[in-house]
Amino acid sequence: MYAMSENSEEFYSRSTVKADRETRAAFASGDVHSVIVDGLRFCYERQGRGRPLVLVHGLLGYSFSWRRVMPLFAPTWDVFAPDLPGAGYSDCHARLECRLSSAATRLLGFLDALGIGYCDLVGSSYGGATVMMMAARETSRVHRLVLVSPVNPWSRYGQGKLFLLRNAFVASLFPPLARSIRALDRHFLGQLYGEPGRVTAEALTGYQGPLRRHGIFEHAVKIVKTWNSDIVELKSVLPQLSHVPTLLVWGSRDRAVDPASAAPLARSLGNAELAVIEGAGHLPYEENPDAFSRIVREFLLRSG
Numbered sequence: 001m002y003a004m005s006e007n008s009e010e011f012y013s014r015s016t017v018k019a020d021r022e023t024r025a026a027f028a029s030g031d032v033h034s035v036i037v038d039g040l041r042f043c044y045e046r047q048g049r050g051r052p053l054v055l056v057h058g059l060l061g062y063s064f065s066w067r068r069v070m071p072l073f074a075p076t077w078d079v080f081a082p083d084l085p086g087a088g089y090s091d092c093h094a095r096l097e098c099r100l101s102s103a104a105t106r107l108l109g110f111l112d113a114l115g116i117g118y119c120d121l122v123g124s125s126y127g128g129a130t131v132m133m134m135a136a137r138e139t140s141r142v143h144r145l146v147l148v149s150p151v152n153p154w155s156r157y158g159q160g161k162l163f164l165l166r167n168a169f170v171a172s173l174f175p176p177l178a179r180s181i182r183a184l185d186r187h188f189l190g191q192l193y194g195e196p197g198r199v200t201a202e203a204l205t206g207y208q209g210p211l212r213r214h215g216i217f218e219h220a221v222k223i224v225k226t227w228n229s230d231i232v233e234l235k236s237v238l239p240q241l242s243h244v245p246t247l248l249v250w251g252s253r254d255r256a257v258d259p260a261s262a263a264p265l266a267r268s269l270g271n272a273e274l275a276v277i278e279g280a281g282h283l284p285y286e287e288n289p290d291a292f293s294r295i296v297r298e299f300l301l302r303s304g
Contacts, residue, residue, distance in 0.1 A: 037109040040096075043089045044082040044110070048074030051143070052116045053300070055081040056107065058125030058282075060220055062088025064206045065124065068289035069296075076297070077120065082110055084130070086219035088210050096215075098222035100230035104133035117141060120300050124148040125257060125282065126223070129234055135244060136237035144300050145246040149254050149282055153235040154261035185211075194253035194281035203286065235268070242270035247299040249292065251280030273299075 034043050045063045047070050057065045063081035073079050083090040085106055086098075107130055111119070120143050123131030128150025135142045185208055190196030210216060246269050250259045259276070266272040275295045277284040285292045 034090075035110070035113050037106065037113045040085045040091045040106065042082050042085065042091075042110050042113075044080055045070065046078070046080050047071065048077050048079045050077045052119035053077035053079045054111065054116065054119050054121050055079065056121070056123040056127035056131050057081070057084070057087065058127045059223065060087065060211065060216070061124070061127070061207070062090075062210055064088070065283065066285065067206070069285045069293045072289065072293040073297070076301070080114065080116070082107075083210075084127070087216065089213075092213065092215035092219055094215070094218070096219060098219060099226050100129055100133055100223075100234060103130045104137065107131070107134050108138060111141070118143060120144050120146070122146040122148065122296065123150060124285070126151050128152075129230075132241065133234060133237060136240040139240060139244055142244050145241070145244050146249060146296055146299065147246060148249045148284065149251065149257040149259075150248070150265070151231070151234075151257060152261050152265045153231050154264040155258040157256060157258045191255055192282040193287055194251055194279045195287070198287055238265075238268045239270070244269075244271060245299075245302075246272040247296065248272055248274045249284060249295060250274065250276050251282060251284040251287070252276050252278045253280060254282045256282040275299075 031046050032043065033046060034041050036042075043063070045066075053073055055063070055066045055070070057063060062083040066079075066081045070079050070081060084103060086092045086096050086103075111117075118141055121131050121135060123129070123146070125148070128147040129152065131145065132147065132150065135145055186199060186204055189204060189207060190199050193199055246266075248262050248266060250257075250262055252259060262274050266274055277288055277291050277295070280287045280291075
C-alpha cells in the first residue's frame with residue numbers, strides 16, 4: 001500500500017495525503033508499495049515474477065512513465081519501478097542531495113533494501129545517467145543494461161535552458177510558475193513526443209499529479225546547478241561498464257537528448273548496441289510500447 005512519509009519536511013494535510021494516495025493508485029499499472037531507505041521513503045510499483053527488472057524514470061517523471069510497458073514485461077520478469085526521492089510520490093525535502101552520484105547511491109540503497117542482488121536495469125534520460133553511475137560501482141550486480149536516450153556527455157541539446165536555470169533569479173521563479181501555469185504542461189510534455197498530438201489526457205493528468213507537490217521542481221533546479229560537473233564525473237566512469245552488455249534505445253525524433261550522441265556514447269561504453277524507433281521522441285516506451293518492449297525483450301533474453 002502506498003504511504004506518505006510522516007517525517008517529511010513538507011507539510012501535508014490529511015486531505016492532501018488522501019488525495020495523493022488516491023491519485024497514485026488510479027494511475028498505477030502494478031501494485032504500489034513503499035520502503036524506507038536511509039530515512040527516505042521510496043514509493044515503487046511492482047508487477048510480475050522472474051529475474052528482477054528495474055525501470056528508472058527520467059527527470060520530473062516517476063514510475064507512471066512505465067505504465068504501458070510494465071504489463072508487457074511482467075510475464076517474464078519481476079518488474080520494479082521506483083519513484084526516486086525528489087520525484088513522483090517519494091520523499092522530497094530541501095536537504096535532499098542533488099548530485100548524480102547521490103541519486104546512484106540512493107538507487108543502490110533501494111536495491112539493497114528489497115534484496116535485489118542481480119538484475120536487469122533500464123534507465124531513461126536522467127534515469128539512464130543514474131543507472132550508468134550506479135552500475136559502474138556494482139557491475140557484478142547487473143546482468144544487462146538498457147539506456148533509453150540517456151543523458152550523456154556528447155549531447156548538447158537543452159544547453160540554453162540549463163544556462164537560464166543556473167541564474168539565481170530564474171531558478172527562484174521557475175518552480176512556483178511551473179506549478180501554477182498548468183496550460184504549459186501539455187506543451188512541454190508534447191515536446192518529449194515525436195508527435196505531440198499523441199499526448200493523451202491520461203498521460204497529462206498522470207504527470208501533473210506529483211508536479212503540484214512542493215519540492216519537486218525545486219529539486220530539479222538543484223540538479224541543474226551541478227549538471228556540468230556531474231556529466232564530467234559520468235564520463236570518467238563509463239569505461240568501467242565495458243563488460244556489461246548494453247542496449248541504447250533512441251527515438252528518431254528525440255528533441256531532449258541528441259540521437260547523434262548515441263554513437264560516441266556506444267564507443268565509450270565498449271559493449272553497446274543501438275536500436276532506433278522511427279518516429280518516436282524522448283519517451284518511446286510511451287509512444288510505441290509494443291516496439292519498445294519487443295526490442296528490449298529480445299536484448300534481455302539473448303544468451304551470452
